Amino acid sequence: MFSLLRRLGDALRPRPEPISDERWQAVVTACALLQPLDAPQSQRLREFCARFLADKQFVALAGAELSAQRCLLIAAQACLPVLELDYDYLRGWYQVLVYPDEFHMRNEHHDEETGVVTDVEDSRIGEAWDYGPLVLSWADIEHDLADPHSGYNVIIHEIAHKLDMRCGAANGIPPLPPGLPRSEWKRTFQQAYEAHQAAVDAGEEALLDADAAESPDEFFAHAAEAWFSNPALVAAAMPAVAELLRRLFRPGRDPASA
Numbered sequence: 001m002f003s004l005l006r007r008l009g010d011a012l013r014p015r016p017e018p019i020s021d022e023r024w025q026a027v028v029t030a031c032a033l034l035q036p037l038d039a040p041q042s043q044r045l046r047e048f049c050a051r052f053l054a055d056k057q058f059v060a061l062a063g064a065e066l067s068a069q070r071c072l073l074i075a076a077q078a079c080l081p082v083l084e085l086d087y088d089y090l091r092g093w094y095q096v097l098v099y100p101d102e103f104h105m106r107n108e109h110h111d112e113e114t115g116v117v118t119d120v121e122d123s124r125i126g127e128a129w130d131y132g133p134l135v136l137s138w139a140d141i142e143h144d145l146a147d148p149h150s151g152y153n154v155i156i157h158e159i160a161h162k163l164d165m166r167c168g169a170a171n172g173i174p175p176l177p178p179g180l181p182r183s184e185w186k187r188t189f190q191q192a193y194e195a196h197q198a199a200v201d202a203g204e205e206a207l208l209d210a211d212a213a214e215s216p217d218e219f220f221a222h223a224a225e226a227w228f229s230n231p232a233l234v235a236a237a238m239p240a241v242a243e244l245l246r247r248l249f250r251p252g253r254d255p256a257s258a
């Protein structure tokens, strides 16, 4: 039944349109994170991007401006984390919503001490739900493009959440390839997460933002964006975490070149 639905879904999906050399070159020039890819990786990413653009509906909200090239820039960074995994990791959701800048989300806040639930409005630069849309602030995407090795990348952060949610609840453990034991991942990330929490509580400098101390899934998303943006920085601060991220995202690669 599932495979029948899937075949039907595949048949209904628009055919990917090949991306011209000119458009691809412009995206590689604009996005420094794509520049270290070798020719076969770049070609595979280009094919993934064509599928992403065919699969996902891009929606500009609140006056955001979206051009074909901006959509391709988003697609390229969204596909980068799954380049060595499988495009299917990006299946099961259908929209990319783009705001011009930070956006506000209404959320319920549960006070653990009083049990009182209040409605709060949070400002966000990105958001991802299981089976739901990817929501992004264009201004923050532009910041990441202008300062690509800062350790931040909002698109990769949200895609890391999407990967994490693929195997049940978000818990900081994405689907792992054979040869990467779940127990090893869990132990290494738990230790690093606790060390980060302790550093934040003590007011010490830490590689990742204080937000990463909120939960194991936030820690994983922050670590993943930092690793793609600046792998050497993560390797220096958290070598065991960096090595696991390399084995997940770049299997078979020399650790020195991440």
Ligand SMILES: [Zn+2]
Pocket (backbone or CB within 6 Å): 157, 161, 218, 221
């Ligand atoms: Zn997050």
